[in-house]
Amino acid sequence: MTMDTIKAEHEIKELLKQLETDLDDYYRRLDALGVERREVLRLFARRLEKIEVAKMQQRVKEQVYGEAEK
């Protein structure tokens, strides 16, 4: 190995280290977005569930009280 090659390899290693650090950061930020996305969908499902439960309760109420009123 000559001096030029050794220096070049060292420079490549330095670059790769920098890129690795940047990539770690991007990974973290992507992960955070993924978590937020799942949370949005989970909340959406929960709110739908609540609406469904409320509707069911409403239906039951209507059936019970409606019958009684008759």
Added chain:
Amino acid sequence: MEKPRNNQPELAVETVVPQSELNDGISGVFERADAVLKLSLHEAPKKSVKKILGSFDLPNEDTENLASETMAKLQQLDNEELALHKEAERSLLTKIRDWANKNKFATTLLLAGAVHSPIIARSSGFLEKVQNMLNTVRAWEMPNTIVDPQSFSEKEQVVKEIYERGSRIDKQKKEVFEKEQREKLERGEDVSFNDTFLKLEELNGVDSEKVKIAEQKKQEMIEKFAARMGNDFSEDFIKSVVNEMFGSNKNYEWGQGSVTEYFNTGKRNCVSIARAEQMVFEALIDRLPAEKRSKYQLGTAFEKQHEIAILKVINQDGSIDRTYFLQPPIPILEGAADRPGSPTVDLKTMQHAMVSSKPMSMSSNAKPGEIADSPDIIAITNQPVSTNINIEGKLKASDYIEQIVEDRGIEIKSKEPSATDKVMDLEIIHNDDVEKSQQKIEDAYKYIEAHLPSCLDQENCKDPDMIDRSVPFVGIDLSTIDWKNLEPKQVDEIFSGLFKLRALPDPDTINFGDINHLSSETIERIAKLRAPEITLELKNDKDGNLSMENIYQLIDIYRKKEKEGYDISIDMPRVHILLGEDVYNAALIELLDSLPGGQFIIDQKNAKTRSYVSTDTAEAIVHSKAKDLYLEGADLTAEGLEMIIKNPNKTYHFGLSAYIEIIRKRPDVVNVPHIKPWVDKLFMGAEIDNFRTTTDPNVWRKIQPIVEKLEEDAIQKYYQGFYGDDVILYNK
């Protein structure tokens, strides 16, 4: 044979990453980049929302607002993600581009690593962008065995040429031209090879002025041959064209792959002369009477790491009458052109492959038959235009190459894996794993053996300096052994490897770890080692207390030896003390006061924050009886430095970080004989850049040669230095 000591002493436990790991590293980083930058596979917001809605039985009016609110939020997240992808890509590419502009040779090596890594096959775009951005050519060969005639420096020169050519490529123009040619060929238009190939070389960065001259020379050559060819090609005529194109020297120059180079200088490799012959014969066929032209078909025959232009003579019924192989001695094959392990392809197909975005694939077994194994050749070729054909399967060895190799007396050898391929790793040794530590010791000696110069005359080869310089830094790291919990028998086993008599230089250092984990018997033993240096850590225990008992035991052994009349600076291993960062100043001063007249290293490199040596410590340094004192990890104040300059009672060796700080403050120190640099680490790249940019330009001009020399010394110490891959023979 004891390893002679270097003038510049060593620091333990620096590992050098083997070259082979570099390509893996490159692959790894680009694979990760590729993965990060791939658009995520989320469903569209609408689809996700619809899917969830599907599992509920709710009327639209009840969910409409909530669904659109959710979709808007998801869309916003998608937009953020897209922006993040773009930001990441832009930032990474900018970083690589800035780096590439600064480190041109390294760029070519990086590209070569990337090109040869498996990621290229499954790249989803990022690497391609990196490649385009680096603006460098794709094809150069780096097979895996050893052969002359291309020396390492010749290979490096070729790499430089590749880079220079790569920097001239206008990618956009090149793509437009290739697309035009592709479309013409697909429409069945007759595209002349003569009109396209040199243009392709120019678009791939070959100097346009040189291409112009090559075009003229090519025309002159064609005119010369056309003037004597008559109405048809006779066998003599074909042979005379080939022989004249090769000239009196029939050999190939492995690095030269451009047809421009061939026409201008005559230098060629098999690829460039094959293309040149195809151009010349194409032009000559065009000048034949119309009815004769279809009789000839040009093409290429592939062999292992070699190709040959061919001229097929076609019978009226379309069968092949015979094939001329257009390289001296111009063998002729009757009938079909393909041979076992040597498929052929016609010129039109080649033209198409050359301008295609994806490589064309073909099988090596165009004709069945046995194909013998053969060694590879290491060659790097500056080849502007790739044939762009992948051949799957085994190819036959080239008779021609074998002949040249025989004529030149070149030895082709298959490279067996050897100790030089791998610097021993410093993996953790468990306290019950004595075998591993023994293996580590043996590996170190194997590594040393592999780096010894080969000698024709054994006696004269024992020149200690030469041997020392030919072996890169070797450290044995036994610091991870749990010495406290080893059975005495196990300690014996480890030391049996260290005390074994060998006809080899010893490793530069042996690191035993925390001295307070060593038994009194072990400390006695390490003082008897033949190694030039032993490394020990001195640090507080887990409760924050520092015991000096063991280090003083070792120092006492040295003191006793000194009293017995030994010159402990020569006869005993240098003691390298890695000082824990919590060790208080008073303990350091006490330690310095206790040192006898030997060689000692006080190494505070592990400290998180670099500090200044206090005045009382500087006084202790100056007053210490050590003959050679090596210091690193703390900088000297102007006052401390002045004290050291004025006290030439010992030689002070400063680690590279400390030394460059000293000469930045006082460039005149380079002429102070009792203050010397200690090459204790690799010192290159960004570290030197940072130092340069933070140094006054006037001071930098003064110390630049010293800094560059230190860089060279560090490389020489931790790598194989200037001897490269060559075998050193000395038989004075």
